[in-house]
Amino acid sequence: MELYTVQFSLFLAVFYVAYLLFFKKETFFNYNRIYLLITPRLALLLPFIILDFLRPKDSTGATFINLPPVLLGDFAVAAEEIQAGNNNLEAFNWSQFLWQNGFLILYGIGFCVAFLLLIKKWNQFIKFKKSGIQKQQEGIFYSEIQNSRIACTFYNQIFIGSEINEKERQHILQHEWVHVTQNHSLDLLFFEILKLLFWFHPAVYFYQKEITSLHEFIADEKVVRNSSKITYYQNLLNVAFGTHHISFINQFFNHSLIKKRIVMLQKSKSAAQAKLKYLIVLPLIAAMLTYVSCSENIETVETNQSDLPAPPPPPAPPTEWLLTDGTENYGVIEVEDINNLTDDENRRFRELSKKIIEDKVMYKLVITDGENKKVYDFDKNSNIETDGVPFSAIETVPTYPGCDEGSNNTIRKQCFSDKIKDFVNNNFDVGLGKRLGLTGKNRVYVRFVIAKDGSIKDVDSRASHPELQKEAERVVNSLPRMQPGMQDGKPVNVLYSLPIIFKIE
Incomplete structure (x- = not known):
């Protein structure tokens, strides 16, 4: 509001x-x-x-969407008690209430x-x-x-x-x-x-x-x-x-x-x-x-942001392409799956192809995943066409199963956020923190990608304890297949960031 x-x-x-x-x-x-x-x-x-x-565009090839934090453990219990109408005035923080609801x-x-x-x-x-x-x-x-x-x-x-x-x-x-x-x-x-x-x-x-x-x-x-x-x-x-x-x-x-x-x-x-x-x-x-369109209404939880773990480091870039001398010049891009190139791999393909045409430093480009390879021949009249379009705001955001696919982006985003919260609360082992002997506030920062086929990929996490990281990754990996995000009528990768917050007494 x-x-x-x-x-x-x-x-x-x-x-x-x-x-x-x-x-x-x-x-x-x-x-x-x-x-x-x-x-x-x-x-x-x-x-x-x-x-x-x-909206402004970047060159990452994926939309980075910050999801609202998911509250677990005693945080969630406290929220339920407040919603149920707990009138314990001694425990009620009036100053915090007035500060949060002053407007x-x-x-x-x-x-x-x-x-x-x-x-x-x-x-x-x-x-x-x-x-x-x-x-x-x-x-x-x-x-x-x-x-x-x-x-x-x-x-x-x-x-x-x-x-x-x-x-x-x-x-x-x-x-x-x-x-x-x-x-x-x-x-x-x-x-x-x-x-x-x-x-x-x-x-x-x-x-x-x-x-x-x-x-x-x-x-x-x-x-x-x-x-x-x-x-x-x-x-x-x-x-x-x-x-x-x-x-x-x-x-x-x-x-x-x-x-x-x-x-x-x-x-x-x-x-x-x-x-x-x-x-x-x-x-x-x-x-x-x-x-x-360029404004974001980011929901936050009253928390000490300095205590949040740093986001996980970006994955290591693929092996750099090689310019090889021999009977013929060619460039090599090593990828994980030759039939399902990532947006980063597509970007590197475009950059190298452009260099081939503009600088005439090579005439062949080889894409290989170790077992398979594709060879592209270029000359000065070559026309580069790829399906990796950089963007930061896609036309149609991914849709969680059960959300209305015909609704607008705002409604789909809210439904997606609500479904993610419910899923994590229902599947995350909330007793893990106590069994590990953790106390106070604990946070897990999870990053994952909803791929072009709607599957969950590249799940990475950062937390104060390795077991929390494993549990968060297990839960996120078990998310159902989504309806992928679309840009210009084509499915695209969408990158999400999900904070999970513990409070253990």
Whole structure:
């Protein structure tokens, strides 16, 4: 939730700054209204859109995915007791709880305050609504509020004070009727909901203020088409009135807006080509999608990271290719399985093939696994084609048996993580640590590959005791065959890192 909140807040602020810089001074009121309504919705949705092809690429040939830690031993027991509602206050660490959940607690307090303020404003609206007397003028129905000069609209209801004279009332009714026909109150209600959910973000309040101004500009523009501007100015300047400050209703008499409305009525229309400025939204969206796609929401467990064992060292590289002199020059790459080349072997094949063509240092390339060999002939017109494409974010992540293969990557990743946790908890010998005489926190760092055929390969581990390493490798090796990850329609290797954490009393 924290990452989503940060992303939404950042995107909304960027959209608002763009509005101030490029659009606010233009007279395209309806276009600006659409912008102010669409961009908050984009800010809400964009954090959920992850485009894998926008992520940065590396040259390893495998995606390295950090799985959430699996808690075993007394750690798991403690977690189950907490979930079961253990109310032992003496053992409960309130400072740690507040530190871990401070964001949610603060958010909850702010939400409650914002909700109470909304209820208060609604009650104010209900009170003066009940005091109104239903009337009609020129086919427009409205409620007359006694002993008042109020003029406002909420949804399809117009409220006008009884002390407003007939001449002013005619213009005001026309103005307020625009608010009704264009559903301006729904715009304001949308921002009331945003203020409730994101009460801490100043841009939400600025957005509501800007769209309130636009509502008045739109209504003024329509009214003056059929009336004298001078007469309309006089009505706006006749400010001997009182009004209720309720943010979800459209108010005709708003002191802070009257000057802006008169200025906008006198302002020259913006040139049509200025509408091209709205295209700036497209690169903004592209930048936001890139930011979201490159962000990782990594789940962590409260632990001392300095105690974690270092990740296992990378496997030793295969034997280097050899340039051999003789009757003919050739290069040799030794591999483990000539029919199932790893991504590293593919990479080395491409590099050596490129060198053959560019430098003309050899004419034959031999790939051998000791028993079998393949010979490739090259000349300056050779075209190298291999299936090892470097990447760091694959189009389709591996799928654990039982997970929905038709779901998106985010859902599959979460299902995969949950299944791995369940499998390790059900198969790992949790009593091993005590039998080995271990105490306190113990961690095992396991790395494994889900290969192109969905099998588990290259399992490696690092732990404080060799027996823990063996047990972790045994469990991971016994994982079921997966649906492999896919890139460009081809299966690829995916590398995973899995921490397993013990706490033994």
